[in-house]
Amino acid sequence: MEKERAVITVNGADHPGIIATITNVLADMNINIEDLSQTVLQDLFTMIMIVDLRGADITELQGKLNKAGAKQGVRITVQHENIFKYMHRV
Amino acid sequence: MLFSTEEILETIRMIAVENLDIRTVTLGINLQGCASDDVDVVSQRIHDKIVTTANQLVPEADSIESKYGIPIVNKRVAVTPIATLIDAFVANMSEDDATVAGVQIAKSMDSAAKFVGIDFIGGYSAMVHKGFTGGSTALINSIPKALTETETVCSSVNVASTKSGINMDAVIKMGKIIKSASKKPINCAKLVTFANAPPDNPFMAGAFHGSGEPEAVINVGISGPGVIRSVVEQAENSDLGTLAESIKRTAFKIARVGELVGREIASRLGVKFGIIDLSLAPSPIRGDSVANILEAMGLERCGTHGSTAALSLLTDAVKKGGAMASSYVGGLSGAFIPVSEDYGMAKAVEVGAINLDKLEAMTSVCSVGLDMVVVPKDTTSETISAIIADECAIGVVNNKATGVRIIPAGKEGDYVEFGGLLGRSPVLSVGKFHSEKFVLRGGRIPAPIQSLTG
Numbered sequence: 001m002e003k004e005r006a007v008i009t010v011n012g013a014d015h016p017g018i019i020a021t022i023t024n025v026l027a028d029m030n031i032n033i034e035d036l037s038q039t040v041l042q043d044l045f046t047m048i049m050i051v052d053l054r055g056a057d058i059t060e061l062q063g064k065l066n067k068a069g070a071k072q073g074v075r076i077t078v079q080h081e082n083i084f085k086y087m088h089r090v
Numbered sequence: 091m092l093f094s095t096e097e098i099l100e101t102i103r104m105i106a107v108e109n110l111d112i113r114t115v116t117l118g119i120n121l122q123g124c125a126s127d128d129v130d131v132v133s134q135r136i137h138d139k140i141v142t143t144a145n146q147l148v149p150e151a152d153s154i155e156s157k158y159g160i161p162i163v164n165k166r167v168a169v170t171p172i173a174t175l176i177d178a179f180v181a182n183m184s185e186d187d188a189t190v191a192g193v194q195i196a197k198s199m200d201s202a203a204k205f206v207g208i209d210f211i212g213g214y215s216a217m218v219h220k221g222f223t224g225g226s227t228a229l230i231n232s233i234p235k236a237l238t239e240t241e242t243v244c245s246s247v248n249v250a251s252t253k254s255g256i257n258m259d260a261v262i263k264m265g266k267i268i269k270s271a272s273k274k275p276i277n278c279a280k281l282v283t284f285a286n287a288p289p290d291n292p293f294m295a296g297a298f299h300g301s302g303e304p305e306a307v308i309n310v311g312i313s314g315p316g317v318i319r320s321v322v323e324q325a326e327n328s329d330l331g332t333l334a335e336s337i338k339r340t341a342f343k344i345a346r347v348g349e350l351v352g353r354e355i356a357s358r359l360g361v362k363f364g365i366i367d368l369s370l371a372p373s374p375i376r377g378d379s380v381a382n383i384l385e386a387m388g389l390e391r392c393g394t395h396g397s398t399a400a401l402s403l404l405t406d407a408v409k410k411g412g413a414m415a416s417s418y419v420g421g422l423s424g425a426f427i428p429v430s431e432d433y434g435m436a437k438a439v440e441v442g443a444i445n446l447d448k449l450e451a452m453t454s455v456c457s458v459g460l461d462m463v464v465v466p467k468d469t470t471s472e473t474i475s476a477i478i479a480d481e482c483a484i485g486v487v488n489n490k491a492t493g494v495r496i497i498p499a500g501k502e503g504d505y506v507e508f509g510g511l512l513g514r515s516p517v518l519s520v521g522k523f524h525s526e527k528f529v530l531r532g533g534r535i536p537a538p539i540q541s542l543t544g
């Protein structure tokens with residue numbers, strides 16, 4: 001099966017536990033993190049993760065992460081990698 | 091990283107801040123197989139065909155919207171011009187019976203559209219650029235009633251083409267039909283009079299499934315004036331050649347999203363992928379405006395001197411960038427300047443920066459003509475016909491699609507509200523001098539010569 005990746009973007013006020021909450025959701029769904037970058041600018045937390053979906057349903061992932069995001073007070077976006085491929089790669 | 095942080099954040103900013111969206115995914119459906127000499131049979135077949143072909147359109151579009159995190163604002167259906175189906179049964183009908191039959195078909199389209207959950211269905215249409223058939227006459231006569239008695243049905247009539255000239259008899263007729271339909275002004279927002287109507291346009295109100303199209307096809311309309319405006323603002327100190335280059339690059343990215351969504355939805359529905367329409371479609375949201383792009387280029391207000399040149403630069407750059415992004419480009423492909431649907435355009439009218447004459451000039455370099463233009467309610471049908479004839483001449487001579495979506499409502503100085511994506515607009519003034527002697531001569535203005543243009 002062709003590898004399907006998603007890009008997860010997280011924005012919000014920095015505080016302990018954001019990454020732990022998100023990675024727990026990913027681990028529960030057997031989703032592998034391939035790359036991760038994180039910055040904190042003026043207390044604003046921004047994290048970008050590229051994950052291998054390994055057959056997991058992207059809509060289910062979005063649902064779970066939205067719930068986790070709401071608890072943590074951060075905004076989480078999950079998008080299939082193809083939108084970035086199409087836009088930024090010729 | 092597979093993508094740089096800047097690339098990822100750029101895409102997210104375009105969607106979240108600059109209102110990038112897929113404006114419409116339009117499923118074209120061939121209805122020719124629904125023909126019968128019995129209007130009840132035609133209506134039933136049309137309903138069934140639309141429901142069967144389009145039942146997965148909305149769920150699949152919603153699923154793709156969520157997968158890529160890009161809003162797909164409208165899901166629509168375009169069908170074979172209905173006049174051809176009316177031809178099959180109208181021969182021995184009285185004019186009144188023919189109107190009733192037309193309205194019955196429109197209602198059947200409306201009911202199917204609501205059943206599958208789409209917002210508009212286009213194709214209550216006739217092609218009369220060279221002359222009328224029984225079916226096209228009946229359809230055109232029934233337009234005011236059909237639009238009044240339905241909610242989702244959109245209508246278009248092609249009255250001119252580069253190859254056949256301008257059918258002034260049809261132009262006269264459309265002036266009257268628009269006047270009659272305007273008893274309920276929203277009707278006129280669902281009615282376009284075209285020259286050179288494209289067979290694969292995904293945008294309403296002018297979408298229909300033209301001849302030469304496959305059984306079913308997905309055509310996609312993109313948006314993105316906010317994204318382009320932002321690029322223009324960032325290129326504050328660029329000369330116009332460099333500015334065009336920046337617009338091209340961004341138009342490429344926008345069109346790529348359309349290509350991605352179009353291909354995926356076509357494949358999920360098991361139908362052909364048709365085209366991306368590269369038109370920049372504005373919306374009444376502040377900032378999502380084509381007029382604001384021209385203003386960001388350095389014009390104090392859209393409509394002032396320089397607006398035609400600025401719009402021509404914009405349209406050309408968008409087409410060049412978009413053409414590279416997609417294997418198949420079609421529809422209207424330009425920049426829309428619908429007055430009520432574009433916050434900046436409506437504002438430009440309000441402050442007196444733009445009038446009907448300048449709008450007409452601007453339509454010679456973009457698509458799709460005089461769009462969502464509100465004129466005083468007491469404008470005569472002959473004046474409306476003359477406005478249509480002028481716009482057709484621009485389309486016919488320049489070998490491009492032009493349309494007129496004009497709404498007689500209110501009086502000069504009034505603001506007319508349509509709601510939603512149709513927006514609001516001040517009433518524009520029309521010329522004080524008469525044109526009816528010219529218009530009422532009727533006949534057909536011959537096709538323009540295509541050579542000797544020096």
